[in-house]
Amino acid sequence: xxxxxxxxxxxxxxxxxxxxxxxxxxxxxxxxxxxxxxxxxxxxxxxxxxxxxxxxxxxxxxxxxxxxxxxxxxxxxxxxxxxxxxxxxxxxxxxxxxxxxxxxxxxxxxxxxxxxxxxxxxxxxxxxxxxxxxxxxxxxxxxxxxxxxxxxxxxxxxxxxxxxxxxxxxxxxxxxxxxxxxxxxxxxxxxxxxxxxxxxxxxxxxxxxxxxxxxxxxxxxxxxxxxxxxxxxxxxxxxxxxxxxxxxxxxxxxxxxxxxxxxxxxxxxxxxxxxxxxxxxxxxxxxxxxxxxxxxxxxxxxxxxxxxxxxxxxxxxxxxxxxxxxxxxxxxxxxxxxxxxxxxxxxxxxxxxxxxxxxxxxxxxxxxxxxxxxxxxxxxxxxxxxxxxxxxxxxxxxxxxxxxxxxxxxxxxxxxxxxxxxxxxxxxxxxxxxxxxxxxxxxxxxxxxxxxxxxxxxxxxxxxxxxxxxxxxxxxxxxxxxxxxxxxxxxxxxxxxxxxxxxxxxxxxxxxxxxxxxxxxxxxxxxxxxx
Numbered sequence: 001x002x003x004x005x006x007x008x009x010x011x012x013x014x015x016x017x018x019x020x021x022x023x024x025x026x027x028x029x030x031x032x033x034x035x036x037x038x039x040x041x042x043x044x045x046x047x048x049x050x051x052x053x054x055x056x057x058x059x060x061x062x063x064x065x066x067x068x069x070x071x072x073x074x075x076x077x078x079x080x081x082x083x084x085x086x087x088x089x090x091x092x093x094x095x096x097x098x099x100x101x102x103x104x105x106x107x108x109x110x111x112x113x114x115x116x117x118x119x120x121x122x123x124x125x126x127x128x129x130x131x132x133x134x135x136x137x138x139x140x141x142x143x144x145x146x147x148x149x150x151x152x153x154x155x156x157x158x159x160x161x162x163x164x165x166x167x168x169x170x171x172x173x174x175x176x177x178x179x180x181x182x183x184x185x186x187x188x189x190x191x192x193x194x195x196x197x198x199x200x201x202x203x204x205x206x207x208x209x210x211x212x213x214x215x216x217x218x219x220x221x222x223x224x225x226x227x228x229x230x231x232x233x234x235x236x237x238x239x240x241x242x243x244x245x246x247x248x249x250x251x252x253x254x255x256x257x258x259x260x261x262x263x264x265x266x267x268x269x270x271x272x273x274x275x276x277x278x279x280x281x282x283x284x285x286x287x288x289x290x291x292x293x294x295x296x297x298x299x300x301x302x303x304x305x306x307x308x309x310x311x312x313x314x315x316x317x318x319x320x321x322x323x324x325x326x327x328x329x330x331x332x333x334x335x336x337x338x339x340x341x342x343x344x345x346x347x348x349x350x351x352x353x354x355x356x357x358x359x360x361x362x363x364x365x366x367x368x369x370x371x372x373x374x375x376x377x378x379x380x381x382x383x384x385x386x387x388x389x390x391x392x393x394x395x396x397x398x399x400x401x402x403x404x405x406x407x408x409x410x411x412x413x414x415x416x417x418x419x420x421x422x423x424x425x426x427x428x429x430x431x432x433x434x435x436x437x438x439x440x441x442x443x444x445x446x447x448x449x450x451x452x453x454x455x456x457x458x459x460x461x462x463x464x465x466x467x468x469x470x471x472x473x474x475x476x477x478x479x480x481x482x483x484x485x486x487x488x489x490x491x492x493x494x495x496x497x498x499x500x501x502x503x504x505x506x507x508x509x510x511x512x513x514x515x516x517x518x519x520x521x522x523x524x525x526x527x528x529x530x531x
Contacts, residue, residue, distance in 0.1 A: 079123070
C-alpha cells in the first residue's frame, strides 16, 4: 500500500493533468483523491486522513491557506504542499508559518513534482523507520520489565514511591497489585548455618525459587530481593487468611531444610489494605525475623502473633481509607461491583474489632463517612439512605452488608445519572443553539464549546456518541432541512434562502445542497422531491 495523497484545486483540469503526468505507484503513492475547495477537502480529510496534501491558494468558499491552517489542527502530521499562480511574498511567508513542505508556482513541471513527491516519500519512510525503532525499544522495555518491577517493589516497601505516582508506576510496569489486603513476607536464609562449601548467594537463589514455586501463585506474591533477603508481597482477599499464610510459610521453612539444606526464617508483617502501607508491613516483618533469637530459627514468625495488640484507631483509619477508595471508584466509574466490594469491606474489618463497643464505633464511623460523601456530592440524603438508618439495636454483620450494599448502590445510580445527564445536557444545549442560530454564518465547534465550558475533543466525542453525527454534519443537515422547508413553502430567491440558513455565498449554498441531495435548489422546488 502506498501513501495517501489529496489534491485540492477548483480547476479540475489542473488536477487531472497532475494525476495523469505522474507515476504515482512508482513513487510509492496511491492514486490521489481530490477536492474542489477547502471545505470539501476538510470533510474528506476528517473521514480518511491523507499523508500528503497539495493545495491551490485561490479557491472559492475557503482558500488554500485557511484550509491548511484548519487541516494542520485536524491532522498534525500531514505533509502540505502549497502551489499557486501568484508569486507574492506574503503567500510564501504564510506557507512557512504553516510548516508547508514546499511552496511552488504554476504552471507545475511534472519532473519537478515527481522529485518533490519523492523527497516527501523519503521523509515519510524515515518517520516510519523511527516508529519501527520505537517498537524495538518497546520490545527491549518488555525484556527489562522483570528488573524494573523488582526495583519498583523495593522502592515501594522503602517508602520512596509517591502516592500520586503509584497508579502510573503500576500501569507503566504492568504490575497487578490489586490486593485488596496485603502482607509483606521476609524470607531470611541463614548464611552462618549454610552447608559447608555451598555459596550463600547460590543458596539464597535456590530458596527463592522454591518459595516462588510454593507460594507465588496461591498468594499472588510479588517477589524481589531486598538487602540480601528475599521478600514477597502477599495479596489476600480477606485479612482472616493471615493464619493460613503463616501456616504455609511455616511449612515452607521445613521444606527448605529438606530440599535446599537451608535454615530459613520467615517474618510476616502487619496486614494492610493500602499498597503504600507495605513499608510498615516490611518493618514488622523485619522485627519478626529479628525475633528468631527468642522464638527460634527455621520457622515462620508473624509479628501480629508476637505483638497482638492492634490499636483500634489503626483499624478505623485503615477502614476509612478502604471506604474512601470504594467511594472514589463510585464517583469516577460505572463498573464497580457494589455487593462484592461492600462484603469485602465489612468482612475485612468487623472481625478484627473484638468488642461490641468497637463494632458499634466501626458502623457509626462508616455511616458518618457515607453521609459526608453524599453531602459533598450534592446527593439527596433522604434518597441515599431511605430506611437504612441505625436504630437502638445494632445490625449484625450480614444485615450491615445488606444495608451498606443498598446505600452504595443508590449512590452509584444517582452519580451515574448525574454524569449521564451532564453529557446529554450539553449535547441538547448545542442542538438548541443550532436551532436558534443556524442562520448565522460563524457557528463553529470552538464557539459552541466556549459557550458550554467544555473542551473541543470531549464535546466532539460525546456529541457524535449521542447523535451519531459530527457537529459539522449535524449543522449542515439542519440547515439543509430548513432550506428544503423554505423551498417548499415559499417563492423566495435562492440567495435569500441561502442567507436565511447561514450561507453568505449563494453559490456555495447551491453546491452543498446539490452535494447533499443530488439536485439543485431550483430543480428541487420544481419537482418538490429528492431523487
